[in-house]
Amino acid sequence: MMEYFGNLVSAQRKNPQDDLISAMIADSAPGGGIESNELVANCVFLLWAGHETTKNLISGSVLALLRNPGQ
Numbered sequence: 001m002m003e004y005f006g007n008l009v010s011a012q013r014k015n016p017q018d019d020l021i022s023a024m025i026a027d028s029a030p031g032g033g034i035e036s037n038e039l040v041a042n043c044v045f046l047l048w049a050g051h052e053t054t055k056n057l058i059s060g061s062v063l064a065l066l067r068n069p070g071q
Helices: 002-014 020-026 036-067
Strands: none
Touching: 002 020, 002 036, 020 036
């Protein structure tokens, strides 16, 4: 994941788009912003944070329905 996002951050630095990674790069001005390794770590964190919450929501919902089949 680190390699994938590292390549993506490098590509976005060369050709910014209208997306979150480009916005984070734009906010990381040289000498006072977010470094590339921090950008990559944030990208990995955002991916897994969204995955974990969705996984937990779905599994909790299925468990609740199994315990309450009438619902």
